[in-house]
Structure formats: C-alpha cells, structure tokens
Amino acid sequence: MGIKEKADSLSRKYQSRNPFEVIKGMNVILVFASLTGVRGFYQYFQRNNIIYIDESLPRHEKIFVCAHELGHMLLHKKANAVFMDSRTLLNTSHYEKEANVFAMNFLIGDDMLREHSEFTVDQLSRLWGYQKELIELRLK
Numbered sequence: 001m002g003i004k005e006k007a008d009s010l011s012r013k014y015q016s017r018n019p020f021e022v023i024k025g026m027n028v029i030l031v032f033a034s035l036t037g038v039r040g041f042y043q044y045f046q047r048n049n050i051i052y053i054d055e056s057l058p059r060h061e062k063i064f065v066c067a068h069e070l071g072h073m074l075l076h077k078k079a080n081a082v083f084m085d086s087r088t089l090l091n092t093s094h095y096e097k098e099a100n101v102f103a104m105n106f107l108i109g110d111d112m113l114r115e116h117s118e119f120t121v122d123q124l125s126r127l128w129g130y131q132k133e134l135i136e137l138r139l140k
Helices: 003-014 019-025 059-075 081-087 093-107 110-115 121-128 132-139
Strands: 029-033 040-045 048-054
Touching: 003 019, 003 059, 003 093, 019 029, 019 059, 019 093, 040 059, 048 059, 059 093, 093 132, 121 132
Parallel strands: 029 048
Antiparallel strands: 040 048
C-alpha cells in the first residue's frame, strides 16, 4: 500500500482527517513540550508510540506536525530519525519527504482538491495555510 492509500485508509477507518483524533483512537501518547530546534518528533519506546510536539507552535502548525509525525509512525516505525540525524552521517531527508507526503495526503483529501480544482498552488497555499512546496507535494 502506497503513502496516499495509507493516509486515505486511516482517515476512513477513523472517519476523520484530524490527526489528534486519530492518534487518540490509536492510543498514541501525545506530549506537548518546549522543544528546541525541532517542531516535533516521533519515538517508538518500549512498544509505545509517542509523538512530541512543540507547545509554542500555533494550532495550525501543531496539526501539520502531528500529521507529519503520524506519517513517521506508520512509515518509519523503528527508524529513530532524531538519532540518525544527530549521531550518524545518514541522510534522513527521504524520511522527512515521505512524512510530508503522508501528512498532506492525510490532511487534504481528494474531495477538498476537487472542490477547489480551479485554484492555483498559491491560492491553495493561502486557503489551507501550508507552504507552496507542501501543496505541490500533495498535487503530485
């Protein structure tokens, strides 16, 4: 199953595109904390899924970060990207792009795209509040 199919399947299963509702239904531990240098991260620890989100982010960004970290949880469950980023020479940008693709497919359903099919990328970016690059990822 591809990334888009996983995002759509999850939103159908929980009947929501709100990542906070979905992770609650999945018994994911959510921690809001003061984070330095990152907006959030995912951790798999002692068979627990934990998502950390910077408490100082605006609500809209918290939603995106939660969806992004949910993507890491589903796509890269045992890959400790924070460790790989800070302690190894491995490039984690592939993981980040996949998590962004998941987040955008989860947050913006096909019905939303159809409803605004005449909009440009700039207009969709302003409408939904996501960077143009993220909208472009969703449109691919």
